[in-house]
Amino acid sequence: MIKIFRNIRHNLLNEGKNVKYFKYAIGEIFLVVIGILIALQINNWNENRKSDAIRKNYYAQILQDLGKDYIFLRGNISWLNANITLYKKYQEDFAKQKSVKDLIIRSGKLNYYFKYIKFNVNTIETLQNTGDIKLIPTEIRNKLIDLKRLQDIQVNTASGNYDSFMKEFMNATKLGFMPNVFDKLIKSNQSNQLYKDLKVEDNFSKIALIINSAYSLKDITEQEQLKSSTLMLASINNLFNLINEELGNPYANIESVTNSLLKLETLIESGKTIDEIIAVIKKQDKNAPVYDISESYINALGYWYINTAKNNKDALKIFKLNTELYPKAWNTYDSYGECLLLLGDTENGIKAYKKSLELNPKNQSALKVLSKLKVDN
Numbered sequence: 001m002i003k004i005f006r007n008i009r010h011n012l013l014n015e016g017k018n019v020k021y022f023k024y025a026i027g028e029i030f031l032v033v034i035g036i037l038i039a040l041q042i043n044n045w046n047e048n049r050k051s052d053a054i055r056k057n058y059y060a061q062i063l064q065d066l067g068k069d070y071i072f073l074r075g076n077i078s079w080l081n082a083n084i085t086l087y088k089k090y091q092e093d094f095a096k097q098k099s100v101k102d103l104i105i106r107s108g109k110l111n112y113y114f115k116y117i118k119f120n121v122n123t124i125e126t127l128q129n130t131g132d133i134k135l136i137p138t139e140i141r142n143k144l145i146d147l148k149r150l151q152d153i154q155v156n157t158a159s160g161n162y163d164s165f166m167k168e169f170m171n172a173t174k175l176g177f178m179p180n181v182f183d184k185l186i187k188s189n190q191s192n193q194l195y196k197d198l199k200v201e202d203n204f205s206k207i208a209l210i211i212n213s214a215y216s217l218k219d220i221t222e223q224e225q226l227k228s229s230t231l232m233l234a235s236i237n238n239l240f241n242l243i244n245e246e247l248g249n250p251y252a253n254i255e256s257v258t259n260s261l262l263k264l265e266t267l268i269e270s271g272k273t274i275d276e277i278i279a280v281i282k283k284q285d286k287n288a289p290v291y292d293i294s295e296s297y298i299n300a301l302g303y304w305y306i307n308t309a310k311n312n313k314d315a316l317k318i319f320k321l322n323t324e325l326y327p328k329a330w331n332t333y334d335s336y337g338e339c340l341l342l343l344g345d346t347e348n349g350i351k352a353y354k355k356s357l358e359l360n361p362k363n364q365s366a367l368k369v370l371s372k373l374k375v376d377n
Contacts, residue, residue, distance in 0.1 A: 055135045057286045058127060059243050062144070064294040065120035066236050066243075067257035069151075073229050073236070076115065080226045083111050087219040100204040104177065107211045112169065114162040114218070117225075119151040120296050122331050129360050130328045140242050147235045154228045161221040168214035176200030177207045264291055264301055274305075274314040278321055286325075295326045299335050312342050323352075330360035337366070350375055 090110055097103040124144050127133040133141055169177075240254040251257050267277045284293045299322055305315035319336040326332050337352030350373065353366040360366075370376075 051135055053287075054132065056247065058123065058132065058136065059247055060287055060289070061123040061294055063240065063243055063251070063254075063257045064292070065123050065296065066240055067254055068120050068296070070233065070236050070240075070254050071258065072119075073233050076117075077226060077229050077233070079115060080222045080229065083222050084219065084226065086110055087215060087222075090215070100208045101201075103208050104204060104211065107208075107215065110215055112215075112218075114158070114165060117155050117158050119155065121148060121151060122295050122299075122329055124148050125331075125360065126295075126326070126329045129330060132328070137246070140239065140246070143235060143239050143242070147232060147239065150228055150232050150235065154225060154232075158221060158225060161217055165214050165218050165221075168210050168217070172207050172210040172214070175203035175207050175210070177211065258292075264293075264297075265304075267291075274311075274317055278317060281321060281325075293325070295322060295329050295332060298322045298325070299331060302335055302339065306339065306342070312339060315339050316343060328359060330356045330363055332356075333359065334363060334365050337369070341369070346373070 087110060090106065093106055094103070097106055124147075127136065127144075133144075136144065237254060240251075240257070244251050264277060264281070267280060272280070280291065281293050281298070284291055286293070298318060302315045302318035302322065305311050305318060309315075316336075316339045319332065319339045322329075322332040323336050333352045333356035337349045337356060340346075340349035340352055350370065353369055354375075356363050356366045357370070
């Protein structure tokens, strides 16, 4: 084709048809430019198509995370309200107690359990660590980042206050206080003598003050958690609506996101082997899966094989599969590395932890393991 065009130009020049030559040359340049523009347009279309597929995959994972956090928060809000009500009643009864001992016994009706808080943040962290966050529209991106900030604040605050609360409780324990059994012990004649021998009664005032201080901190923490949990619920609902709209509104509500997916446990219960389960996972369409194949769920399945099935080799297959399905997720390599070490494969375990650190340099789990193994990061 190029040779034909060259011959045409050559003939025009030889025949002295300069005007026609220039017109032809301009036309040829125009065609080349048009060709380049078309090629660029096709390339852009392909890139946009790829980006759209990646974005939809992230949306599917984000919705799974949001759905799980939504369910957790609703339950947590009920739990927090119950604890706050208990403490309010304790405050009302405070002045009614006839003795310090009665006050300590009354505190036994409070819930001293601090609920463990962990949100599903692997997807947003993967987006941030890989830079793929830029694929997400600005409004959704900003709301995801805001939600992650709220989650981090709640986790860090709860963790710090839990440590302080338990420290106070330990101080009370050193003075003879034992939650849940204290009232029974001091009503027992045998225990009464034991308490006298240990001079626990001499510490009742200190115990009461420590317990009151500890529960006051717990109540303040739970009041703040209630506020932030309510904000997070609203934020999650907002994000769900935005993402659901982007996907064409396939879900009726946020609860249907998690309820609509079958659990892989059903395959285990039906007697499927690990290889058969993996085959099912690989056949799933990430954008419209029948089974829950989210990164966090598959990771949890791997730990099920470790902790419940006591089968580290099958767990390894699951963790390895998760790294293949989600190659940009640092947590998949962290869990894969942990399982490799359990099986005695230190060399590949180190490689997996290093890969996890490459994706997330702040991964404390990997840093601690590699430090323990005396491996340079």
